Amino acid sequence: MIDFLLDPWEFAFMQRALLAACLAALVCSVIGVFVVLRGMAFMGDAVAHSSLAGMSVAYFFGGSVFWGAFAWAVPASLAITFISRKAKVKLDTAIGIIFASGFAIGIILMSQVNNYTADLFALLFGNVLAVSWGEVLLIALVTGGILLLIVMLYKELLFTAYDATMSAASGIPVRFLQYLLPVLVGVTTVASLRVVGIVLVLALLVTPAATAALLARRLPGIMIFSVLVGLISTVAGLYLSFHADLPSGPSIVVMATGIFLAALLFSPSKGVIWQGLR
Amino acid sequence: MGLIKPIKGEISILGAKGSLERHLVGYIPQAELVDWDFPVTVADVALMGRYSLRGLFRRTTKEDREAADSSLELVKMFELRNRLIGELSGGQRRRVLLARAMAHSPELLLLDEPMAGLDATTQHQLLDLLDQLRSNGATVVLSTHDLSCVSSRCDKACCLNRKQIAFGKPSDVLNEQVLGDTFGTHLLMVHLDGQAYAYQHHTHSEESSELERLPGNGHSHD
Numbered sequence: 001m002i003d004f005l006l007d008p009w010e011f012a013f014m015q016r017a018l019l020a021a022c023l024a025a026l027v028c029s030v031i032g033v034f035v036v037l038r039g040m041a042f043m044g045d046a047v048a049h050s051s052l053a054g055m056s057v058a059y060f061f062g063g064s065v066f067w068g069a070f071a072w073a074v075p076a077s078l079a080i081t082f083i084s085r086k087a088k089v090k091l092d093t094a095i096g097i098i099f100a101s102g103f104a105i106g107i108i109l110m111s112q113v114n115n116y117t118a119d120l121f122a123l124l125f126g127n128v129l130a131v132s133w134g135e136v137l138l139i140a141l142v143t144g145g146i147l148l149l150i151v152m153l154y155k156e157l158l159f160t161a162y163d164a165t166m167s168a169a170s171g172i173p174v175r176f177l178q179y180l181l182p183v184l185v186g187v188t189t190v191a192s193l194r195v196v197g198i199v200l201v202l203a204l205l206v207t208p209a210a211t212a213a214l215l216a217r218r219l220p221g222i223m224i225f226s227v228l229v230g231l232i233s234t235v236a237g238l239y240l241s242f243h244a245d246l247p248s249g250p251s252i253v254v255m256a257t258g259i260f261l262a263a264l265l266f267s268p269s270k271g272v273i274w275q276g277l278r
Numbered sequence: 279m280g281l282i283k284p285i286k287g288e289i290s291i292l293g294a295k296g297s298l299e300r301h302l303v304g305y306i307p308q309a310e311l312v313d314w315d316f317p318v319t320v321a322d323v324a325l326m327g328r329y330s331l332r333g334l335f336r337r338t339t340k341e342d343r344e345a346a347d348s349s350l351e352l353v354k355m356f357e358l359r360n361r362l363i364g365e366l367s368g369g370q371r372r373r374v375l376l377a378r379a380m381a382h383s384p385e386l387l388l389l390d391e392p393m394a395g396l397d398a399t400t401q402h403q404l405l406d407l408l409d410q411l412r413s414n415g416a417t418v419v420l421s422t423h424d425l426s427c428v429s430s431r432c433d434k435a436c437c438l439n440r441k442q443i444a445f446g447k448p449s450d451v452l453n454e455q456v457l458g459d460t461f462g463t464h465l466l467m468v469h470l471d472g473q474a475y476a477y478q479h480h481t482h483s484e485e486s487s488e489l490e491r492l493p494g495n496g497h498s499h500d
Contacts, residue, residue: 218322
């Protein structure tokens with residue numbers, strides 16, 4: 001049993017993977033609470049998919065895939081918000097356009113590189129076991145920065161998410177926050193791409209927060225539960241990945257989904273089973 | 279509240295121009311516009327009324343929490359302070375919004391259709407509460423379509439339909455001519471025990487109309 005628990009961490013690559021995955025899960029779980037409450041899930045997914053364009057440009061020219069994704073994610077998040085606010089286009093339509101166009105550009109560029117499928121696979125589904133110390137540091141910086149901003153702007157983000165009109169009437173810079181939050185969501189997804197990849201990052205963003213909403217009542221409690229669910233499923237997923245020799249990203253997502261289903265059935269206040277018995 | 283820029287003219291609140299005097303005004307939006315499923319408690323919402331006094335990056339203080347609590351006591355919601363807002367009844371929801379608007383002790387209270395969707399008993403409880411706030415020195419302005427509430431409870435009424443139709447004491451203002459112009463239809467007035475009741479005669483399309491209540495020593499400029 002002890003061996004089962006300790007074996008994975010004898011390897012340096014597993015230590016790096018654990019650190020990177022936990023940092024990504026931490027920031028995703030916190031920002032995910034706002035994503036779930038404001039119905040921004042599809043937006044985070046779109047930023048992740050469209051940032052394939054930025055990644056493939058960086059890949060094509062031999063630069064850092066990470067920075068390529070960042071450079072794409074921030075303007076993409078701003079563009080979605082701007083288009084939906086200014087143009088006569090609905091939010092989900094704007095999201096769909098950015099989603100597909102960025103992804104298409106990314107695939108076209110990747111297809112110009114010989115033997116691109118292996119690398120494309122890593123971008124799409126993540127490969128946290130191959131993460132470098134430099135990337136761990138980068139994820140740590142992004143996570144720290146976003147968490148600091150959320151702590152400092154907590155009451156403004158809370159009020160604006162709950163009641164934007166009244167929060168504007170109270171003198172809170174609502175418009176600034178309405179642009180800032182999508183950017184934070186975009187940067188968060190990019191920071192997590194190494195861990196779960198483009199296709200699965202949505203799960204890390206939404207599942208822990210949705211699970212927490214079934215378990216806690218108030219926003220601070222939901223955030224704490226969300227972080228717990230995110231971290232537990234990450235560690236459990238890495239064990240599963242190591243011992244069963246399964247891909248790490250999907251293993252983490254499967255674990256998170258399992259916890260969500262358990263909460264959906266057994267949550268004391270909102271669980272399906274208790275409500276059925278009542 | 280600085281949410282909409284006036285097309286023409288300017289707004290002055292209690293002698294001060296512009297929307298910068300936010301701390302003087304408490305505003306209660308229409309209850310349907312509030313997200314009642316949001317995971318916040320009664321106490322959380324009341325505390326939001328204090329945010330305008332604290333700038334960006336600042337945390338709320340003990341003083342803020344005490345002010346929010348006494349605001350909740352005022353509307354008799356203190357016992358329910360740990361309830362989620364989604365668990366409240368219609369009248370309780372209205373009182374939470376009132377507590378939030380009162381939390382920073384404004385001198386002027388603006389209410390947008392506060393009576394809509396409430397049963398008669400709850401309406402009277404809310405109006406009694408507003409009377410109590412007036413006796414503490416606050417000015418209350420509300421928009422409503424409820425004429426009997428205006429005639430029985432308000433000091434002044436202002437009838438609006440694109441422009442000001444009439445302004446003055448409800449007993450002077452609420453006559454058939456004014457109401458006809460306001461609602462764009464013919465209304466039958468019945469006077470009973472010194473109160474005026476209006477009945478619609480024909481059914482025409484009802485245009486936007488508002489009646490305002492200006493009790494106490496109200497200052498208001500359109």
